[in-house]
Amino acid sequence: MARSEIALDGGSITDEIIGYRREIADLSQRIRNRRLQVAGLYGTPVALFLLILSWAGLKIFVWLHDDIPSAVNGISFAGALVLALAAGVQLYAELEVEVWRDSGTSVRELKLELALAEERHVLEIRQRTPPPQDRQASYKEKLPAEISRLRKDSSHYRRLHLWMQWVLFISSSAVSAVTAWYDPPQPAKGVLIGLGFVVTVITAAAGYFKPRERAFNLQQTADSIQQHVTALELGIAPYNAPEEKVNLELFATTVERLRAEQRMREQQLDQPQQGQQQVI
Incomplete structure (x- = not known):
């Protein structure tokens, strides 16, 4: 009876x-929307x-003595x-509440209202914070979404890099081809200028x-996190301790370290070349 009450209370929370x-x-x-x-x-x-x-300006400054x-x-x-x-439809929609x-x-x-709702949410979480082991287990369940996001971003940047390289290859080849085909008079000179601009x-x-x-x-980073998730699920090193609490604590610490290293690498890429050398 006590367990059922606890379960019901946990479900309501x-x-x-x-x-x-x-x-x-x-x-x-x-x-x-607003x-x-x-x-x-x-x-x-x-x-x-x-x-x-x-419309009136065109009549005054362009077709003053002629018909538009x-x-x-x-x-x-x-x-x-x-x-x-x-404008009329939007005004009607604004005046009509429904x-x-x-x-x-x-x-x-x-x-x-959003700030108050967020504050109520934070206060509710603070009053009913679960123990560390439960939070660590919940943290493990959230990682598949994080891994998926990392791989999606990685695929995005990989496609962007390939697209930029293909545009660069085609434009560079087109510069040589147009130079060899024409002397170059117009319009080849304009084409060369455009292609050189794209390459630059x-x-x-x-x-x-x-x-x-x-x-x-x-x-x-995604592969490293996935490797640790698999090791935790299989109970292999370094997550082969007898107590699950120890394994979860080590797992959360390791994954957070990997994510911190990823953020540091992103910051290094955002810095100028001289700044990157100083950081390294």
Whole structure:
């Protein structure tokens, strides 16, 4: 009976914490939506005014003594009509409470609600903090998502590096090909200038952002964490101690060290070359 009561109490605590997290996620989404609503509510009339002002400016400064071309009139009228309809629809949605969930609510008020929800969540967690062994076990369960994120980022930087290298190869080859094909008169000279610009930009971007190094570091960290996760699950060295508490503590310490090393490598890549040599 006591165990069932403890289980029910633990389940209610978990549901309450999950409820706080759902509230925080919901408020964060409402803030993003409200920002878009406010931007459209005020930005659409401004865009309409600028369009009408540009239309009048074209008449005054370009076609003062002539008629504006029908194409310009048609495009300007259609754009003004669309913006006017959009402004009217957004104004109606703002005044009618049932259309937009947070009509009449400022972003500042929603941010205040979010801050209060986060504070309630923190206070609830502090009052019901589980023992270290439970937190370490929970930490182990969160690592697959972290490994997946590291590998996803690594694949992203690897694809970016390959794309930059292929653009660099093609552009460099095209420079030689165009130079050999033409003397070069126009328009070959413009093509050469464009290709030389692409080669310069890609080379500078690859040297500055270092996507290959970032991909390698992320993949290496993901593989190392996965290796320790497997060792813990199989109970092999260095996680073959008789007590599970000792293994979990060593595992959490090791993984945090690997993540700290990854962050340090990222910081080194973000520094200039001279700064990297000083750090090393």
